[in-house]
Amino acid sequence: MGQTIGVLATRQVAVGVVEDNALAGPIRRFPEGVENPDALRTLTGDEIAELIGAQVLMAASGRQIDSVGVGLPGVIRGGIVEESPNLQQIKGFAFATALCGVLARGGLQASVLILNDADAIAAGVAATRGHLEKLIRIWYLGDGVGFGRYPHAEGVWEGGHMVVSLDPKEHYCRCGGVGHLEGIMGHRAMRLRFLDMEPEEVFEAAREGDARCCAFVQLWHRALAAASASSIHLDGPGKFFIMGPNSKYVDLGLVGQYIHEMVKMTPLQGSLFEIISSSTDLAIVGAAVNARRAVGA
Numbered sequence: 473m474g475q476t477i478g479v480l481a482t483r484q485v486a487v488g489v490v491e492d493n494a495l496a497g498p499i500r501r502f503p504e505g506v507e508n509p510d511a512l513r514t515l516t517g518d519e520i521a522e523l524i525g526a527q528v529l530m531a532a533s534g535r536q537i538d539s540v541g542v543g544l545p546g547v548i549r550g551g552i553v554e555e556s557p558n559l560q561q562i563k564g565f566a567f568a569t570a571l572c573g574v575l576a577r578g579g580l581q582a583s584v585l586i587l588n589d590a591d592a593i594a595a596g597v598a599a600t601r602g603h604l605e606k607l608i609r610i611w612y613l614g615d616g617v618g619f620g621r622y623p624h625a626e627g628v629w630e631g632g633h634m635v636v637s638l639d640p641k642e643h644y645c646r647c648g649g650v651g652h653l654e655g656i657m658g659h660r661a662m663r664l665r666f667l668d669m670e671p672e673e674v675f676e677a678a679r680e681g682d683a684r685c686c687a688f689v690q691l692w693h694r695a696l697a698a699a700s701a702s703s704i705h706l707d708g709p710g711k712f713f714i715m716g717p718n719s720k721y722v723d724l725g726l727v728g729q730y731i732h733e734m735v736k737m738t739p740l741q742g743s744l745f746e747i748i749s750s751s752t753d754l755a756i757v758g759a760a761v762n763a764r765r766a767v768g769a
Contacts, residue, residue, distance in 0.1 A: 607621075
């Protein structure tokens with residue numbers, strides 16, 4: 473059985489060979505060193521595909537590679553990036569076709585799966601924790617809000633844009649939509665809402681009893697619970713993992729309390745929430761796992 477290569481392409485390109493649901497060597501990164509948030513934003517879709525292809529070919533040297541999985545930010549279906557707020561220049565780009573061409577010119581015949589980066593992380597969590605037979609969902613709390621699901625399924629799965637409020641004043645989501653989860657929980661959205669305070673100051677003030685901040689922290693947790701409850705009512709109960717730089721603000725007790733209020737049907741109860749550290753390793757392993765599953769290996 474051949475090996476699989478996993479790729480994460482967000483702020484930088486990270487590539488690793490995966491075997492038996494674990495990294496089988498060091499991670500290749502471009503650019504190396506400190507992450508540059510604009511490293512990929514200045515490149516065209518073809519240039520990103522060429523860059524990823526070059527890194528994959530170097531990682532594949534001397535190995536039998538059957539499949540390649542690439543995690544990218546955005547709405548991705550059928551190998552096409554339909555929308556990508558973080559990499560707007562690749563909207564509409566047929567990434568799978570382009571990357572297959574790059575690899576073929578380099579002598580590598582391998583199947584290619586392009587998937588959302590949060591879905592790759594969810595698969596990585598499932599693989600590294602021995603939960604490949606279970607439904608796994610992740611919330612990534614950062615500048616925006618990412619939602620990942622394993623097993624990989626057809627669909628959009630932009631959970632960060634679930635509508636959790638009917639208040640027309642809730643318009644802080646980057647996409648421009650009203651009432652979205654990201655418009656409440658996203659770091660960028662919180663900075664827009666509190667122009668006089670940074671998010672960490674908001675949560676600190678709430679701990680000190682500031683009424684405005686306390687009300688927002690309750691809304692923040694209720695929004696996370698509402699989006700999770702919506703997922704539970706559509707996809708069933710299960711395990712949710714919370715990660716990302718703003719996961720430090722999550723009060724699991726408060727989330728559990730709100731979930732209990734929102735999910736009342738007995739067969740849908742019993743979901744669990746856990747805060748874990750995110751890593752590039754998880755996304756690389758998960759992208760590879762999904763790529764291999766896509767070819768039925």
